[in-house]
Amino acid sequence: MAQNQNNDRNHLHPHITPMATYLKVAGVLFALTFLTIIAHHFNKSLGALAAPVAFLIAMVKAFFVMAWFMHMKDDKVLNRVIFGTGFFFLFVLFIFCAMDLATRVMEISPL
Amino acid sequence: MSTDNAHGGAHVAHHFKDATQQYDSGKEGIWLFMVTEILMFGGLFVGYAIYHNMYPEMFSEGASSLDWKMGFINTLVLIFSSFTMAISITFCQKNDKKKAAMALATTILCGAVFMCIKYFEYSHKFHLGLLPGKYLDVAKVGAEHANLGLYFGFYYCMTGLHGLHVLIGMGLISWCLIKTLRGDFSDQYWLPVEGVGLFWHIVDLIWIFLFPLLYLVG
Numbered sequence: 001m002a003q004n005q006n007n008d009r010n011h012l013h014p015h016i017t018p019m020a021t022y023l024k025v026a027g028v029l030f031a032l033t034f035l036t037i038i039a040h041h042f043n044k045s046l047g048a049l050a051a052p053v054a055f056l057i058a059m060v061k062a063f064f065v066m067a068w069f070m071h072m073k074d075d076k077v078l079n080r081v082i083f084g085t086g087f088f089f090l091f092v093l094f095i096f097c098a099m100d101l102a103t104r105v106m107e108i109s110p111l
Numbered sequence: 112m113s114t115d116n117a118h119g120g121a122h123v124a125h126h127f128k129d130a131t132q133q134y135d136s137g138k139e140g141i142w143l144f145m146v147t148e149i150l151m152f153g154g155l156f157v158g159y160a161i162y163h164n165m166y167p168e169m170f171s172e173g174a175s176s177l178d179w180k181m182g183f184i185n186t187l188v189l190i191f192s193s194f195t196m197a198i199s200i201t202f203c204q205k206n207d208k209k210k211a212a213m214a215l216a217t218t219i220l221c222g223a224v225f226m227c228i229k230y231f232e233y234s235h236k237f238h239l240g241l242l243p244g245k246y247l248d249v250a251k252v253g254a255e256h257a258n259l260g261l262y263f264g265f266y267y268c269m270t271g272l273h274g275l276h277v278l279i280g281m282g283l284i285s286w287c288l289i290k291t292l293r294g295d296f297s298d299q300y301w302l303p304v305e306g307v308g309l310f311w312h313i314v315d316l317i318w319i320f321l322f323p324l325l326y327l328v329g
Binding site: 009010011012014016017019022023025026029030033036037040043050051054055057058061062065066068069070071075076078079082083085086087089090093094097098101 | 179
């Protein structure tokens with residue numbers, strides 16, 4: 001965001017996002033929310049795909065929020081890496097739980 | 112005499128070399144805090160996934176008792192509030208105090224609308240006996256699954272923790288609003304607004320996933 005353009009590190013140069021960009025991003029987010037509801041109405045015909053479709057739309061929305069509203073696309077690489085580690089460790093937690101559930105063997109108690 | 116490093120432009124605290132280092136350090140700290148937020152809510156999401164995997168029919172029964180229209184309106188309210196939060200930073204950077212204050216006030220108002228809708232949702236559920244865990248009134252609800260309270264345990268924990276974040280966010284934005292009105296922010300100092308903004312967007316981000324998870328997919 002604040003880049004050092006003329007060697008004066010005591011003067012910040014804010015990266016100002018134009019209003020038109022924010023309006024477009026907000027428009028996309030509203031449209032995707034409506035799309036979520038439209039997809040929900042085809043719940044029955046989507047069947048097993050209903051949940052993946054809903055979460056795929058949510059992920060696209062999350063991308064728009066993170067990239068533009070949270071300014072990640074202009075942020076320093078270090079900050080992106082920091083935020084990424086959160087999702088990485090969340091993935092680790094999820095994958096080990098999923099592996100545990102998937103590999104359990106049903107045991108009937110002899111008692 | 113102040114030990115702060117003042118060099119005309121931004122006010123630099125004495126433990127920082129210059130304004131750029133101060134800004135970068137502050138922002139890095141906020142991102143580190145955001146990681147803890149992701150992990151806290153992430154734990155609940157993984158817990159939900161595990162129990163949903165174990166009792167899919169019960170979770171489907173729970174989700175069907177939620178009103179998606181309420182969640183839908185709240186999604187729109189939060190997206191709009193994220194937009195007003197984002198533009199408030201632009202106005203601070205442009206030294207437009209008045210518009211920045213208006214954008215922040217609108218964001219607080221949206222938070223209040225969100226909490227009002229949440230209040231109506233919660234009170235309706237309490238009225239129907241849809242309470243968490245053992246407090247769920249199985250007979251009154253006519254629940255197919257005796258352990259339906261487990262679903263509502265997740266529902267109240269996740270939306271409750273999220274609602275708490277909305278309230279804290281509203282408090283923080285009020286603080287930014289007061290500072291804006293006092294003229295503390297400029298094109299040389301806007302980090303508190305940006306930091307609070309990141310927190311508010313995280314609140315929005317979590318709701319983006321909570322909405323389909325609880326209300327639609329179930």
